[in-house]
Amino acid sequence: MTASEPREQSAAAPSPFPPIADYAFLSDCHTGALIAPDGSVGWLCVPSFDSPSVFGTLLDRQAGYFRIGPFGIHHPTARAYDPGTNVLVTTWKTPTGWIEVRDALTMGPHDDEDAVTPHTRPPADEDADHLLVRTVRCLEGRVEVELICEPVFDYGRTPADWTMGEGPRRHTAEAAGAGQSIGVQTDLALGLEGDRVRARHTLTAGEEIYCALSWSAERDIVPDVDDARRRIAATTRCWRAWLDRARIPDHRWRDAVQRSALVIKGLTYMPTGATVAALTTSLPETPGGERNWDYRYTWMRDSTFTLQALHYLNLDWEADEFMQFVADLEPNEDGSLQIMYGIDGRRDLAESTRDELSGYAGARPVRIGNGAFDQRQNDVFGAVLDSILLHTRRSQSLPRRLWALVETQARCAEAIWREPDQGIWEARGAPQHYVSSKLMCWVALDRAATLAEMRSDSSLAAAWHATADEIRKDILTNGVTDTGVLRQHYGTDSLDASNLLAAIFGFLPGDDPRLHATVDAIADRLTENGFVLRYRTEETDDGLSGREGSFLICSFWLVSALAIVGEEQRARDLMERLLRVASPLGLYAEEFDVATGRHLGNFPQAFSHLALIEAAARIIVVEFQHEYLNV
Template identity: 75%
Template sequence: MTSNSPASPFPPIAEYAFLSNCHTGALVAADGSVDWLCVPRFDSPSVFGSLLDRGAGEFRLAPYGINVPSTRAYDPGTNVLVTTWHTPTGWVEVRDALTMGPRTGEDATTPHTRPPADDDAEHLLVRTATCLDGSAEIELVCEPAFDYGRTRGTWTLDAPGGSTADITVGDVHLRLHTDLALGVEGGDSVRGRHVLNAGDTAFVALSWSASLDGPRDAADAAARITATREFWRRWLGRARLPDHRLRPYVERSALVIKGLTYMPTGATVAALTTSLPETPGGERNWDYRYTWIRDSTFTLQALHYLLLDWEADEFMQFVADVEPVEDGGLQIMYGIDGRRDLTESTRDELTGYQDARPVRIGNGAFDQRQNDVYGSVLDSILLHTRRSERLPARLWPLVEAQATCAAAIWKEPDQGIWEARGKPQHYVSSKIMCWVAMDRAAQLAAIRGEPELEAGWSATADEIKADILEHGLDGRGVLRQHYDTDALDASTLLAAHFGLLPGDDPRLHASVLAIADELTENGFVLRYRTDETDDGMSGKEGTFVICSFWLVSALMVVGEEQRALDLMERLLRIASPFGLYAEEFEVDAARHLGNVPQAFSHLALVEAAARIILAERVREMSL
């Protein structure tokens, strides 16, 4: 892919830092501006949306007239951002956090359907600025634009030059708390400036809680950030993180996965954002602030590998709670509150990130037929059952329904795992996942003591596998995208992931190497070649990060360990400065594309790292 992009007012996707309170998240640009924040939930309309239109709202706290910081990094083991600025007259440190604190009662802002934990979101974005040396003038600019930039409100100060300001649009109420003297410009922008000397600290906090409470002073603000830092480190301390060179990457991925989890229901959003483009300036722009059922098996595997069993159970309970469709199956995706209707619309008044249009709200693929969903659910239930050593009674009806649906539809074409908007096809990955559904259902029937169901479902699994091996291989014995093409598709790597064929099977080995050699750009994996696939869209796309991590895992499965290690090292080198991954990586321009941070990318990193670490540990034990 070639790129001749002119200078853009939009920061590179990789330069954004991610904050989370497990209810919503924010993206902070290098210049100190919060360019993305939706309140009170991940899928709420944005109040700061400069990510998608430079006039759609921002919130900046930084030295006046200085746009380039000296350093930016997370407090280790946290989702708390620390930015250091060097000004002509001094040094300043800014700390940013979506704060967490002890649960004090029912959350009236985002009510819980799961049992609440000891700590919960305060529904506050807290920012502190401390002068480390010399002096520096700090500037605050808070300019929300509600409903994805459509509506501007009017700030009201508690007093002229006061330190509290309120703004309300519809049912969204925001309150700004600070120790800076504030002024309002143009009604919708509140500003403050103050000179800090060495040792001085200023704070600003934005609240959208039901009470609109916030820090009383700078010491209180700093204490809330400290409590948030301790929350993340305490949470991470529960995870299994082996002493290994891959540990820092697994740690960051764990923090991302937790940060993308909606605590009130246990659902995990696919990404924080909507409409960051897969094709620069193109139309491949999607809303990923929902939970995909196909992610369930990868989420459960990652969480259980990390010994984060509480989070795994929360997600499994969310899946058990969602409403099935008419035939008893599950949709491919749901809202984080379990809602089914995710009707897609566009916001044509927004420029889009670097002119990539349209900006989409909702996701029109929610009612597509995708036959892989049944296998994802049943593999998740089997994994969870083995880990917890019991099959919860409330999950058995879900097992029966998904197995019945998979058995009934596996012969039918669908849109495939990539949600192609072309005509339905007999996608090989969908057949693989239907085999997974029946194979896992048979194993669950055995655990439950249902021999007749076990035998019937196992027979169907054998039938599906035979069909794949008869129609899903090309003339050289390589798994193909669908039955009517010889084109390759990275989703067939799932054959290695789920054990359709053993690692020493020559067909699996050939399929994995074909993708490694023929479906890559400079070693990074494409989903498919867009000129060989009817996906209903125009334009080329970047390499898919998850597919590259899948290839690492698949290479490990088929015994190509050195190739797997080499690819893993290359993937680690393209992480953002914060250890984050978007959905895609454009090789020629060496830049991230697509929504960020992408849960699927980080889930696949954990799996690939786990396979590498396990292989090394087994080898050590055999010495």
């Protein structure tokens, strides 16, 4: 690189935007919030995950701000989740004292119909309050606390129009704009300053205050700090009671598996059973670049990993909810499912850009919607049918409506497997004969045949087995290099991390030399400092400019693949490295920049946490087997 050539932006460049991994994640299973280290809400969309944001400093420092914390102090002493929950506890030291802040999107027992985000699935006994509740308690000394609430509706486009409560010391206020409204309640005295409300108060040791934000049309009243404390306590009980139902192995990786389970549940949209791929939109895969996507939707390819994780953790209710969501989805005209849907099941996810927003650390454009929703990606059939087989084996039942889905997806895979597509990574270049897409079509027909056998439909099972064998022969004839390595697509010898799925889905047995060669090639030649890339951007026509970081899901897939081919110690070593790069709160984004140690991409990323659970399970099961056999 010459002195005149521009340098790529560093993920660790000085910036007013906090590092992605420094945000804390809150959820009530209807929406989620990200809390920055300074105590401000960097991201909150209401009433649901994919609604427009009301606080969006994550994407533009002027796109909505809400903070309660010590005045003039912005770096906390400690941040942690209450164990077994998505309730955040932040401890602050100031020159004059100590305070503790608790943040929760609250949940509790409900026996009424949810009018804010109506359920299509049977409602649970506990549900969202549609409240963000924050309490501040002075532990020692005296601390001046400040509250600032400045929502900007519709992704930072519309400032708030405030209506203040009555009385000389106003404790309530309502903000409206762009067809949305939120209410603020607190025991502090609020004052109006332009487009924001603000309060200040000096707390003394033992004193506690609260603030509650509501987006329900019929405002849920939080009259005092005692009620705020009660709601947070109820939320803590909800998360712990849910986690009590999960099977978390007694292993040194227990905490990582448990936190991943809490993230996956937190990214689940309770009204329909859908799981969002991530909480956010447009967090960059390339610092300052254009690889910025909206991930607040549910991808069919996530389904098999979701089912694997939920069933491994004994969370069968959540698994069934997700399968029922899939069964409800409206297919395309040919009967195939789209690669992704809205969390309410909608098909149209048309993509637009918000050019007035700066983007995270200058990464533009900011995208709303996802233009890949109508791409041809042939892996979708395998993901859906593997999920149905997993669920059928676990539940020992194959409902009529799921069998109808098996037939349509298998016939679509039969009809389409010879055609090129955009691949698992949603490349925006020319369609190719991607090996992993054909591999997943093999999965589709292999699983469909097994399901047909379970229904004693021998003729259909034989036909689908025959097609699966045909696909397998085609891949092994055209999709393997001269050195015995699975190639990215039929027109290249380039590598692609998605071919690790050949191990995970059993396309080749663990002792097959072609599988071992593929795993070794990816580990040796498709990594940066040991972390796996999806592909080499300079070798792949993905329709975009710039490089990207290592993909965490691919690194977790490599852990699984190494374990499958018998490289248990290499798998264990990589798993330990991956666990060490988790965020301070145990969360993972989509990517990891090995040069800076920073997380990149949307956050927290369901796929990364699902792959962590799957990789951990591969090793834990083997270790427990060794322990049992050695007793």
